[in-house]
Amino acid sequence: MSDLLLNLDTALPPAAKRNSEGNWKHRRFIKRRHFLESKGFLKQKQLPAQAPLPKWGKSGEPGRDKKWQKVDKQNDGAGKQGNTTWEGGSTRRHRALPKENSSQGAKDFPAHPPSGVPAASSGASARHNRTQANCSTGKVQKSSLLSEYESGLPSAQAAMPSKMVAIDCEMVGTGPGGRNNDLARCSIINYYGDVMYDEYIRPVNPITNYRTRWSGIRRCHMTNAVPFTVAQKEILRILSGKIVVGHAIHNDFKALKYFHPKSLTRDTSKIPLLNRKAGFPETKSASLKRLTKQLLHRDIQVGSSGHSSVEDAQATMELYKVIEVEWERHLATSPDQD
Numbered sequence: 574m575s576d577l578l579l580n581l582d583t584a585l586p587p588a589a590k591r592n593s594e595g596n597w598k599h600r601r602f603i604k605r606r607h608f609l610e611s612k613g614f615l616k617q618k619q620l621p622a623q624a625p626l627p628k629w630g631k632s633g634e635p636g637r638d639k640k641w642q643k644v645d646k647q648n649d650g651a652g653k654q655g656n657t658t659w660e661g662g663s664t665r666r667h668r669a670l671p672k673e674n675s676s677q678g679a680k681d682f683p684a685h686p687p688s689g690v691p692a693a694s695s696g697a698s699a700r701h702n703r704t705q706a707n708c709s710t711g712k713v714q715k716s717s718l719l720s721e722y723e724s725g726l727p728s729a730q731a732a733m734p735s736k737m738v739a740i741d742c743e744m745v746g747t748g749p750g751g752r753n754n755d756l757a758r759c760s761i762i763n764y765y766g767d768v769m770y771d772e773y774i775r776p777v778n779p780i781t782n783y784r785t786r787w788s789g790i791r792r793c794h795m796t797n798a799v800p801f802t803v804a805q806k807e808i809l810r811i812l813s814g815k816i817v818v819g820h821a822i823h824n825d826f827k828a829l830k831y832f833h834p835k836s837l838t839r840d841t842s843k844i845p846l847l848n849r850k851a852g853f854p855e856t857k858s859a860s861l862k863r864l865t866k867q868l869l870h871r872d873i874q875v876g877s878s879g880h881s882s883v884e885d886a887q888a889t890m891e892l893y894k895v896i897e898v899e900w901e902r903h904l905a906t907s908p909d910q911d
């Protein structure tokens with residue numbers, strides 16, 4: 574019987590050579606990391622460590638300056654916070670500040686950074702230097718204290734001039750004996766006295782008394798007068814969201830069948846400060862004619878032709894300007910008081 578010979582190779586096959594660049598997941602990670610680094614999305618601690626930059630010399634090239642050596646020597650091992658960072662391009666350099674109470678450190682620290690290093694913003698650096706000087710010496714400028722105090726006071730003016738108007742209306746009599754008041758003319762002027770709206774208005778009810786001596790309204794004015802409903806919409810559109818100044822203004826709003834927010838209403842007939850300046854009793858309501866004569870030294874509502882609503886509205890705005898700052902500050906500190 575013949576012998577069987579088996580030829581078995583027990584040697585292990587050679588290990589596959591690993592790609593030095595890693596598998597495809599690693600290569601994709603490296604590629605994305607390089608992309609994020611180029612865009613500046615990675616934080617400073619995520620960036621690879623960089624070799625320390627050489628010291629700056631007087632000429633702006635790498636080197637060692639004696640003054641900087643002294644500063645570095647004083648800061649060695651100090652562990653103080655608040656390092657100064659100068660940026661030039663994408664490189665950064667941190668250098669600790671000398672002690673504030675050390676006269677020697679302040680003397681050795683150069684007034685300007687070495688050449689080649691951009692200076693910080695002049696406004697921000699100036700404020701930072703003044704703040705550090707005041708804190709180190711324990712002195713605070715009086716102007717700083719005054720500005721902080723004034724910043725806590727309410728604003729002297731509640732709104733922009735474009736948000737302020739003055740209104741005056743003229744009424745006629747309707748109903749039996751002309752006892753009912755209906756709107757027949759309305760004038761609105763802006764903060765500077767320019768006319769924004771001035772129209773004759775035809776009441777809904779028939780006019781039984783024109784009251785020409787006071788209102789200045791005549792029958793001819795009603796020929797081309799605007800209907801009340803049309804005028805009311807236009808007037809309320811102008812008054813919406815604005816501070817409205819008027820004299821005995823509740824009568825004007827009643828004729829308009831409208832209620833304006835109290836916080837946006839300034840009635841010159843109910844401002845005690847205005848009466849005080851004019852020398853009138855504060856508890857009584859003075860007429861617009863008397864206040865204008867006393868404070869503005871001007872005569873209004875004279876003659877037999879009646880009142881002019883434009884003239885009255887302009888006088889009302891000028892009277893308000895006399896006490897505008899004091900009155901607005903009073904309202905800001907005491908909003909609930911009338």
